């Protein structure tokens with residue numbers, strides 16, 4: 530009855546006659562009004578759900594931040610289509626814009642759910658502001674932490690604030706010039722000699738070799754020895770060590786999460802890439818525990834070791850008067866492995882690519898090394914002689930400038946909640 534009284538418009542009039550008919554029927558059966566009421570409650574619920582979904586979708590729209598120019602911004606989608614079309618060359622595409630229409634400017638790119646400010650101009654002030662002066666305001670995002678949690682744990686790349694600071698302090702205490710000279714250089718030189726042997730054998734046979742694969746094996750071999758104090762024989766054996774295989778598989782696996790909206794569901798169901806991540810993380814952790822147990826045994830037997838596990842354990846004992854747990858040690862070491870291994874392999878690959886493209890510069894590098902090695906008693910370069918290779922160092926730095934192994938650095942600005950990418 531109330532429904533019929535409320536109707537005043539033609540549409541309402543139709544509704545009112547329907548309601549009147551319903552009321553008439555109600556007087557005979559006594560149930561139709563309840564049915565009508567439940568129908569309208571259901572429509573309200575449906576409208577509410579549609580409204581909620583629409584407002585959620587709207588809240589995800591690409592946003593423009595005031596005061597900063599945009600490039601190729603499409604309403605709602607922002608730069609999504611540009612990124613999608615250039616997904617095979619993301620950094621080159623962004624660099625093209627940075628060097629072209631946005632040259633010298635700080636500008637913004639936007640995708641649904643995330644405004645991003647790009648700082649591509651080599652402005653020292655902004656870099657110093659983010660990485661030094663107001664470091665505490667620029668955090669690793671929760672999203673990145675979630676994507677990489679199984680790999681980084683609470684290590685230096687998986688933490689912010691105090692937790693990060695403790696590890697940073699430990700790292701700066703441990704990474705001394707002495708460790709670099711006496712602990713790390715001999716390991717690199719030893720495995721460099723194996724690389725030379727592998728290359729000579731290939732040259733003798735006259736076949737081709739994938740240099741990038743050799744460098745990834747070389748850095749895995751060297752960094753595992755430096756970090757864990759273990760020889761995984763990555764260079765000579767054609768089959769990769771299970772730890773090395775799983776380490777690569779987890780790194781590739783967590784990358785798939787960046788582009789997969791349903792990765793959490795897949796992780797819950799343990800299917801696809803998520804099942805592989807789980808399997809390989811478990812293998813990594815088993816080996817890490819084994820290596821840590823070996824080092825604890827060595828220390829118990831009074832052996833003096835130069836690997837990072839041993840250094841971190843003795844640092845915690847001296848500075849914090851405590852023993853580090855296996856999980857803490859695992860996190861520290863895996864983070865260093867990720868930090869040093871791929872970056873160095875990529876840097877070496879690009880350097881040799883550039884050398885192959887610039888034979889004159891390669892001849893100068895070769896001449897400098899030959900001259901310095903000629904005056905050197907030993908047949909292998911050491912830390913001191915490498916420091917005198919100024920032309921070689923300049924060539925390496927130029928290659929790093931052209932092909933940075935870490936092409937961008939993303940941070941979330943905590944006070945305004947937006948992302949900043951330094952190119």
Ligand code: HEM
Pocket residue numbers: 685686697700864865868869870872873876933934935938
């Ligand atoms: C060409 C080689 C390398 C490049 C281009 C490079 C580049 C970078 C960049 C850009 C960051 C900042 C990443 C971030 O905060 O998300 C970083 C952090 C770091 N790198 Fe390297 N890196 C190289 C080699 C190494 C090596 C050999 C080691 C160790 C043995 C190492 C250890 C670290 C550590 C521990 C951090 C974290 C620092 C922190 O958060 O305070 N890196 N590196």
